[in-house]
Every structure is written in C-alpha cells, then in structure tokens.
Amino acid sequence: MSEPISPRSFHEAEGVEDWRVLFSGACAHFRTETFTASVALAAAIGRLADAAGRHPNVDLRPSAVTVCLPPEGFGRQRAGDVALARQISAAARELNVPAEPSAVQAVQISIDALAIETVMPFWRAVLGYEQVGDEDLLDPQSRGPAVWFQQMDAPRPQRNRIHIDISVPHDQAEARIAAAIAAGGRLVSDRNAPAGWLLADPEGNEIDVATWMGRE
Structure with a gap:
C-alpha cells in the first residue's frame, strides 16, 4: 500500500474539485x-470501488448520493483515493448528476x-455503539454521529463537558460561522482557526466548527 497523503495534498491534486476532506474522510455530494x-x-x-479494492461509505437518498472515502488514520487519505475520486466524479458527469x-x-x-475508561462503557452500552481505539465510539450501522472522548486534566465546573463537533468544507466554514452568529450565537474562541472555531448558542451550549486545515 502506498504512503497516506495529507488533506492538503489531496485537495491540491487535479480533478478532485467535487470533493472535500472532513472527519469522515474525503467526501462528495451529488444532487x-x-x-x-x-x-x-x-x-x-x-x-x-470494487475495481480499486477500496470500499467507500455511500449514503443513497431519493434526491442525492453522498460518498466518503474513509481516512487512513487521523487526517490522512490513501494516495489511491485521488484516482478513485476522479473516476467517481467522471461517472457522475456521465449520468448528468x-x-x-x-x-x-x-x-x-x-x-x-x-x-475515559470509566465513562466510555456507559455510552457504549446505552448507544449500542462499538469502540474503536481508546477514544472513539462508532455506530455499527453508520447512521448516528461518532462519539469522541477527550481527556481532561482537571475538573471544569461551570462549563459544558459535552459538545458538538461539526466538520465542514474549508471553503464553507466562515459562512457557516457568520450564519450561526447572525442567528444569535457568539464566537468563544478562534485560536485554532482556520482548523477550528469554538461557538456558543445564547445559553452557552458549545460547538466546534472544524476543517481539515491545520491537519497537514
């Protein structure tokens, strides 16, 4: 197997303009x-995919198809994903999609x-999820959101300990953030931008808006 490539290398390749790298890998949405x-x-x-020996996750709906090539470890794609992405885009064009x-x-x-080792079993049992590694729970049916456990060094009173992360296309993040702020939210921190911004709703519930940038 060839060496994995970074999100930047994937995006800089020719012919992958339809695709964006997210937490879930390199993804494309076809209407x-x-x-x-x-x-x-x-x-x-x-x-x-069968010809390439690579099996993506495909979500089929009456009005759209979303396909994701899963990451090869955190923040990496298989080098062969570039060629497969191009082929899938070409097939969509042939079908006028x-x-x-x-x-x-x-x-x-x-x-x-x-x-984490004490808390994770509860969530694994109540959600019916499967543990992957030391920090992640995944829906075995690939329907629900992943659950990630982040290590704390000390108690953190008066602040959320459960929040949402959303991975969006790097060229959509600022528009999504602006819309959230216009809808009553506030920016808590942009110290990780352009890899991520921390926002909160009017009552202080938090969400991280993340992109692949910064995961070179």
Missing part, C-alpha cells in the same frame, strides 16, 4: 433528480472526561 438516478450512480460507484461540494459535513459528539 440527483430521481431515485433511479441515485441508484445508477451508487451502482457506478460500486463498480469503480452535478456535484454540490458545500453540502458535505460530518457531525460528532465530544465528551470531556477525567477517566
């Missing part, structure tokens, strides 16, 4: 007009814990 068109595109993706890059996103729930 269809009929369920038949969605099925046809999903079938084409299946043939290309346009890409909508701004529509992709990935949501996860983040839980800050002093003793």
Whole structure:
C-alpha cells in the first residue's frame, strides 16, 4: 500500500474539485433528480470501488448520493483515493448528476472526561455503539454521529463537558460561522482557526466548527 497523503495534498491534486476532506474522510455530494438516478450512480460507484479494492461509505437518498472515502488514520487519505475520486466524479458527469461540494459535513459528539475508561462503557452500552481505539465510539450501522472522548486534566465546573463537533468544507466554514452568529450565537474562541472555531448558542451550549486545515 502506498504512503497516506495529507488533506492538503489531496485537495491540491487535479480533478478532485467535487470533493472535500472532513472527519469522515474525503467526501462528495451529488444532487440527483430521481431515485433511479441515485441508484445508477451508487451502482457506478460500486463498480469503480470494487475495481480499486477500496470500499467507500455511500449514503443513497431519493434526491442525492453522498460518498466518503474513509481516512487512513487521523487526517490522512490513501494516495489511491485521488484516482478513485476522479473516476467517481467522471461517472457522475456521465449520468448528468452535478456535484454540490458545500453540502458535505460530518457531525460528532465530544465528551470531556477525567477517566475515559470509566465513562466510555456507559455510552457504549446505552448507544449500542462499538469502540474503536481508546477514544472513539462508532455506530455499527453508520447512521448516528461518532462519539469522541477527550481527556481532561482537571475538573471544569461551570462549563459544558459535552459538545458538538461539526466538520465542514474549508471553503464553507466562515459562512457557516457568520450564519450561526447572525442567528444569535457568539464566537468563544478562534485560536485554532482556520482548523477550528469554538461557538456558543445564547445559553452557552458549545460547538466546534472544524476543517481539515491545520491537519497537514
């Protein structure tokens, strides 16, 4: 297997303009007009993926198909993903299915814990999720958001310990943040920008808006 590539290397490759790297990997969203068109595109993706020996996650809906090439470890893609992404985009064009890059996103729930090994079993049991590594729980049906456990060094009173993370296309983050602030939110911190911004709603509930930038 070839060496994994960074999100930046993926985005700088030619022919991947339809794709954006998120937590869930390199993803593309194709807007269809009929369920038949969605099925046809999903079938084409299946043939290309089998030929490449790479099995993406495909979400098929009556009006759209979203496909994600899962990351190869944190913040990395397989080098071969560039070629497969190009082929999938070409298949969509042949079917007259346009890409909508701004529509992709990935949501996860983040839980800050002093003793992750004590807290995680509860969430694994109540959600029916599977543990992956030391910090993550994933829905075995790939329907619900991932749950990530972040190590705390000390108790943190008077502040949320559960928040939402949303991974959005790097070229959509500032518009999403502006819309959230216009809707009554506030910027808590931009010290990690352009990799991430921390926002809060009017009652202080927090969300991290994240992009691949900074995960070179």
